[in-house]
Structure formats: C-alpha cells, structure tokens
Amino acid sequence: METFQALWTSEMADGKFETSVHTLPFSTLGEQDVLIRVSYSSLNYKDALSASGHRGITRDFPHIPGIDAAGTVVSDKRGIFRAGDHVLVTGFDQGMNSHGGLSEFVAVPGDWVIAMPEGLNARSAMQIGTAGLTAGLAVQALVGNGLRPESGEILVTGASGGVGMIAVKLLTHLHFNVVAMCGKPELDDTLLGLGAKRIVRRQDFLSEKPRALYPMQFAGAIDVLGGEVLVKLLKSLQYDGVIAACGMAAGIDLPLQVYPFILRGARLIGIYSADTPLARKQEIWQLLAKDWSIALDDFTTEISLSEAPQILNELLAGRSSGRYLVKI
Ligand SMILES: NC(=O)c1ccc[n+]([C@@H]2O[C@H](COP(=O)([O-])OP(=O)(O)OC[C@H]3O[C@@H](n4cnc5c(N)ncnc54)[C@H](OP(=O)(O)O)[C@@H]3O)[C@@H](O)[C@H]2O)c1
Numbered sequence: 001m002e003t004f005q006a007l008w009t010s011e012m013a014d015g016k017f018e019t020s021v022h023t024l025p026f027s028t029l030g031e032q033d034v035l036i037r038v039s040y041s042s043l044n045y046k047d048a049l050s051a052s053g054h055r056g057i058t059r060d061f062p063h064i065p066g067i068d069a070a071g072t073v074v075s076d077k078r079g080i081f082r083a084g085d086h087v088l089v090t091g092f093d094q095g096m097n098s099h100g101g102l103s104e105f106v107a108v109p110g111d112w113v114i115a116m117p118e119g120l121n122a123r124s125a126m127q128i129g130t131a132g133l134t135a136g137l138a139v140q141a142l143v144g145n146g147l148r149p150e151s152g153e154i155l156v157t158g159a160s161g162g163v164g165m166i167a168v169k170l171l172t173h174l175h176f177n178v179v180a181m182c183g184k185p186e187l188d189d190t191l192l193g194l195g196a197k198r199i200v201r202r203q204d205f206l207s208e209k210p211r212a213l214y215p216m217q218f219a220g221a222i223d224v225l226g227g228e229v230l231v232k233l234l235k236s237l238q239y240d241g242v243i244a245a246c247g248m249a250a251g252i253d254l255p256l257q258v259y260p261f262i263l264r265g266a267r268l269i270g271i272y273s274a275d276t277p278l279a280r281k282q283e284i285w286q287l288l289a290k291d292w293s294i295a296l297d298d299f300t301t302e303i304s305l306s307e308a309p310q311i312l313n314e315l316l317a318g319r320s321s322g323r324y325l326v327k328i
Pocket of ligand 1: 043044045046130131134157158159160161162163164181182183184224225245246247248249250271272273274315316317318320321322
C-alpha cells in the first residue's frame with residue numbers, strides 16, 4: 001500500500017483553511033519509531049483549533065490534525081512493540097506540529113506510545129481520549145490535594161463539553177457532590193443524569209458585583225473556562241479549596257488579588273495533559289481502565305472521518321456536546 005486516507009487541513013489562496021479527507025502518499029508521515037494503523041480517534045477542542053488554522057496550535061500547513069489515536073502497531077524500529085500490539089497515543093506533539101491521528105496511519109516517536117491498558121480497547125480508549133485523560137488528571141489533582149466527598153461541592157465548568165461531562169461522571173463515580181456549570185439548558189437533564197446535583201448558569205454565577213472575596217461556597221472545581229469564571233471561583237472557594245484549571249475556552253486573563261491564597265489557602269493547580277510525562281499518563285490510563293472505569297456511551301457520538309470537519313466547526317463555535325469518537 002503506497003497511500004492512505006487522512007483528514008488534511010490546507011491553507012487556501014484567500015488565507016482561509018479547508019479540512020477534508022485526502023488520499024496521501026506514505027512519505028507524508030516521515031520517519032518515526034512507531035507506525036500505527038489507527039482504528040479510532042476522537043475530536044477535541046484543540047483539534048478544532050488546529051483544523052481552523054490556529055497558529056498557536058499548528059504552525060505549518062497542510063497538516064493532519066488529531067491529538068488522539070488508538071490502533072495496532074505496524075512496525076517499531078526500536079523492537080519494543082511488536083506488529084499487532086494494541087496501543088494508544090494522546091497528546092505530546094501529535095496533531096499539533098506533528099501529523100495527527102485523524103488518519104488511517106500515524107507515525108510517532110516510541111516514547112509517546114502507551115500499550116493498551118487491560119480492560120480497554122481502541123474504541124473505549126478513544127471515547128475517553130485526551131478529554132478523559134485531562135478529566136482524570138484534574139480529579140487526581142483534587143484528590144491528591146486532600147479533597148474528599150465530604151469536603152463539599154465541586155464545580156465543573158464547561159460541563160456540556162468532553163472534559164466537562166467526563167469530569168461530572170467521574171467525580172460522581174467517586175461519590176463527590178458535583179455542581180455543573182452549563183451554558184446549554186437543553187443539556188441540564190443529561191448532566192443531572194450523569195450525577196450532577198444541581199446546575200449553575202455562567203451568567204448567574206457572574207452576576208454579583210466584583211468583590212475581593214465572596215462567601216465560601218465550593219470545596220473545589222475543575223475549570224475549562226478560565227478568565228472571569230476562574231477569578232470568581234477562586235474568590236468563592238472554601239478554606240483550603242482546590243481548583244484544577246485545564247482550559248481557557250472563555251478567557252486567558254486572570255486579574256486577581258492575592259486574597260484567596262493568603263486569607264483562604266486557595267490552591268490553583270494547572271493541568272496540561274499533552275506534555276504530562278508518559279509514566280503519569282500510564283498511571284491515569286490504568287485508573288480509567290479499572291477503578292475509574294465509567295460508561296461513556298450516553299454522551300458519545302460515533303462519526304466517520306468525512307463527518308469530522310463539520311463537527312470540528314461545531315466544537316469551535318461551542319455548539320457541540322459530549323464526546324465525538326471517530327471510526328477510521
Ligand atoms: N489543559 C489540558 O490538558 C486540556 C486538555 C483538554 C482540553 N483542554 C481545554 O479544555 C477546554 C474544554 O475542552 P473540551 O475538549 O471539553 O472541549 P468541548 O467539548 O468543545 O467543550 C468546551 C465547553 O466549554 C464551554 N464553553 C464556554 N464558552 C465557550 C467558548 N467560547 N467556546 C467554546 N466552548 C465554550 C461549553 O460548555 P457549556 O456550554 O456547558 O458552558 C463547551 O461545551 C478547552 O478550552 C480545551 O482547550 C485542556
């Protein structure tokens with residue numbers, strides 16, 4: 001076989017970007033340790049940014065997007081994996097400035113590759129994908145910093161998204177008292193069904209006039225929004241509260257005085273799943289495969305590669321919900 005199919009993002013003459021399925025020569029993939037035949041990938045917000053030409057994610061085009069991939073090894077130059085081994089790759093540079101997993105094949109450095117954990121397969125691993133790994137890292141940050149179900153309410157922002165829905169369900173699985181901040185009223189029942197105890201609207205949360213500190217409310221939070229929501233959250237934490245900050249869908253600035261840290265012992269933990277060291281990724285994947293195993297079918301939509309460009313546009317516009325699994 002000399003060619004393969006992949007999603008291909010190109011810059012047009014008018015400076016706009018177009019993403020569609022293309023047939024490409026194998027030389028496109030370049031020389032890497034491990035060649036993987038991809039059977040499933042997934043869609044994440046970062047893929048939407050890359051496929052729309054966002055230079056902060058991908059500098060050079062044309063490009064194959066896709067930060068997630070799972071499938072079987074075709075070859076490993078290092079001789080560590082054998083042909084047919086089931087593996088997954090999430091993050092590192094995959095789908096950013098290296099060609100990604102929305103493709104029949106991906107070629108990657110060996111130290112990006114994780115042997116498929118027992119209990120998962122390519123499909124279930126990609127239902128989880130980077131979104132689930134990120135939610136897992138965030139939950140580990142909360143638990144590792146002392147939060148327990150009896151600590152109090154945990155707020156999950158961007159709750160209708162991939163990270164958000166998995167975080168709501170995972171925290172519920174671990175018996176936490178979860179509050180979901182959701183911008184889509186039509187998904188309230190879904191989130192309550194996943195285990196959220198109540199729903200908060202962003203505009204209501206932000207409606208109070210600015211203060212240095214607000215009454216103590218949440219024991220912790222998993223935040224994908226950043227900006228003024230994160231600021232208000234920090235000012236509304238209980239004493240010794242913990243926030244795992246993993247996104248900036250609503251803003252990058254953090255205008256803040258030090259009061260939440262000095263007067264209430266607030267802890268703000270940053271999460272970046274892509275460059276999390278392989279050993280820590282493996283640890284979280286093991287948890288997601290066993291003790292933290294949760295059913296994701298209720299909010300996963302399986303799509304084909306050719307359907308991905310349209311869904312990526314929806315993701316970018318904040319109109320999508322849940323997880324998108326891509327069957328290659
Ligand atoms: N740090 C990391 O390692 C890491 C890893 C994965 C993702 N992330 C980040 O986490 C965020 C969520 O990722 P995801 O994969 O869950 O994305 P997603 O499925 O697209 O969900 C994002 C959610 O954020 C909310 N939102 C509010 N304002 C938005 C806006 N202006 N644009 C888009 N969404 C908006 C929406 O939920 P509501 O309508 O419910 O408010 C939306 O469903 C992204 O910013 C992503 O870059 C970070």
